[in-house]
Amino acid sequence: xxxxxxxxxxxxxxxxxxxxxxxxxxxxxxxxxxxxxxxxxxxxxxxxxxxxxxxxxxxxxxxxxxxxxxxxxxxxxxxxxxxxxxxxxxxxxxxxxxxxxxxxxxxxxxxxxxxxxxxxxxxxxxxxxxxxxxxxxxxxxxxxxxxxxxxxxxxxxxxxxxxxxxxxxxxxxxxxxxxxxxxxxxxxxxxxxxxxxxxxxxxxxxxxxxxxxxxxxxxxxxxxxxxxxxxxxxxxxxxxxxxxxxxxxxxxxxxxxxxxxxxxxxxxxxxxxxxxxxxxxxxxxxxxxxxxxxxxxxxxxxxxxxxxxxxxxxxxxxxxxxxxxxxxxxxxxxxxxxxxxxxxxxxxxxxxxxxxxxxxxxxxxxxxxxxxxxxxxxxxxxxxxxxxxxxxxxxxxxxx
Amino acid sequence: xxxxxxxxxxxxxxxxxxxxxxxxxxxxxxxxxxxxxxxxxxxxxxxxxxxxxxxxxxxxxxxxxxxxxxxxxxxxxxxxxxxxxxxxxxxxxxxxxxxxxxxxxxxxxxxxxxxxxxxxxxxxxxxxxxxxxxxxxxxxxxxxxxxxxxxxxxxxxxxxxx
Ligand SMILES: Cc1ncc(COP(=O)(O)O)c(C=O)c1O
Numbered sequence: 001x002x003x004x005x006x007x008x009x010x011x012x013x014x015x016x017x018x019x020x021x022x023x024x025x026x027x028x029x030x031x032x033x034x035x036x037x038x039x040x041x042x043x044x045x046x047x048x049x050x051x052x053x054x055x056x057x058x059x060x061x062x063x064x065x066x067x068x069x070x071x072x073x074x075x076x077x078x079x080x081x082x083x084x085x086x087x088x089x090x091x092x093x094x095x096x097x098x099x100x101x102x103x104x105x106x107x108x109x110x111x112x113x114x115x116x117x118x119x120x121x122x123x124x125x126x127x128x129x130x131x132x133x134x135x136x137x138x139x140x141x142x143x144x145x146x147x148x149x150x151x152x153x154x155x156x157x158x159x160x161x162x163x164x165x166x167x168x169x170x171x172x173x174x175x176x177x178x179x180x181x182x183x184x185x186x187x188x189x190x191x192x193x194x195x196x197x198x199x200x201x202x203x204x205x206x207x208x209x210x211x212x213x214x215x216x217x218x219x220x221x222x223x224x225x226x227x228x229x230x231x232x233x234x235x236x237x238x239x240x241x242x243x244x245x246x247x248x249x250x251x252x253x254x255x256x257x258x259x260x261x262x263x264x265x266x267x268x269x270x271x272x273x274x275x276x277x278x279x280x281x282x283x284x285x286x287x288x289x290x291x292x293x294x295x296x297x298x299x300x301x302x303x304x305x306x307x308x309x310x311x312x313x314x315x316x317x318x319x320x321x322x323x324x325x326x327x328x329x330x331x332x333x334x335x336x337x338x339x340x341x342x343x344x345x346x347x348x349x350x351x352x353x354x355x356x357x358x359x360x361x362x363x364x365x366x367x368x369x370x371x372x373x374x375x376x377x378x379x380x381x382x383x384x385x386x387x388x389x390x391x392x393x394x395x396x397x398x399x400x
Numbered sequence: 401x402x403x404x405x406x407x408x409x410x411x412x413x414x415x416x417x418x419x420x421x422x423x424x425x426x427x428x429x430x431x432x433x434x435x436x437x438x439x440x441x442x443x444x445x446x447x448x449x450x451x452x453x454x455x456x457x458x459x460x461x462x463x464x465x466x467x468x469x470x471x472x473x474x475x476x477x478x479x480x481x482x483x484x485x486x487x488x489x490x491x492x493x494x495x496x497x498x499x500x501x502x503x504x505x506x507x508x509x510x511x512x513x514x515x516x517x518x519x520x521x522x523x524x525x526x527x528x529x530x531x532x533x534x535x536x537x538x539x540x541x542x543x544x545x546x547x548x549x550x551x552x553x554x555x556x557x558x559x560x561x562x
Contacts, residue, residue, distance in 0.1 A: 127562070
């Protein structure tokens, strides 16, 4: 039997993630210092783990309601109100999910009809585009540009919008660029979204990680925007809880109801243990979240400085835990840069093209790694960059 | 955070960082960092740069003991004078004035169990202001100077994650 032919063409024809090939390569070099990890290097704060082990010893291990434990939903609602000035009703507008990942899938499946176009602002997290395709939609990449600090500009949206456009996926603070959007940056975007009656799927998973005293602004907080927004957030990055698989989605009731149907049939509920952890995180974890952010901030400044010193142009990231320098000055493309850096110096970074066509001249370096390791990685990278420039120059002179 | 506090906080985690590295981390010119550290050293906000060591790892077993000491402060010997007198011994690494039944808590670090006994009987007890002592041996260390010991497992994360 031809099993290939049994696969849905959508799945069969889907290209494997670009990150996958690189992952396999890095795994052959076990001692490499990896700046390729998109998750915190901290373990989940102890009080959160302890709350869960205590709960496991005494407590219930059953399903929760589809949307989640009522206490957690209330805590999420309160958190969104306090931190981001958002108003979501705990009983009719919030669902806890298997991380932001499930939330992305829920939002897209609830919205998309075959042939609908979804604008995906890139460079961006690698899941959006495949999830749009899996939901039967057509992803339309919307570029952001290094010269604009990778902020979203309304001109780029205008170029891509068509009568078939239904939704727009954005994620700020951004993975991989570290860009954030201020209230000012959002103003024209908000107008655009209203004018074209679009739904914004706003993945705000890095909302707690903004620097330079700039607070995160949610697009849902603008006047009238709640009706246009599906908000995604979670605990993975802010509370160092990636392995727990817990996040949430918030949306106006009609959209909420749609997504809840899918969630109820495909997931039933988010894991109870993880919901308990999430509740503890919101109730008692915000200080530790700030402590981690302070560590990231130190590393951020250190890395930005080191990169600019080695002559790699790099806008200063104001959020998340990534820097996204351009590597064109080395004469290499990002794929070769990443591959050679790994093989010659044992440092792993992710070539930017993985995150979308606007990233092809960049590499993503995650600074969710100790300062000691970052220091060593930066030294090696400097040596590498100097060597490449030298080779480049010699090559040029020979041609000359 | 104010610069002095930020620098101290950075140094408290890793005192080996160079001025250059610190200047990147706190985002201030090197000269300013150098000056600030000099000032902090001068006013003894920075007391010393030390290393947190697990001697066991090189097969050296240092013995640490905590000794509670009850003293009778006399006219000429307030607690300060007594504490400073005890602090003069090389094997004493910490001396604190305490609330509670005992007055001073001292930490001793020596090479052997016998040396602890010798210290107490020959150096501490004979001091005329020492009334009573109580010795506790440290059996195992779990956390030292804010650092958890023997927990440094491998980084469990995948090498590359989106
Ligand atoms: C932008 C973005 N969204 C979502 C996720 C997935 O997060 P979760 O662990 O909550 O599924 C990631 C993880 O890297 C991410 O970078």
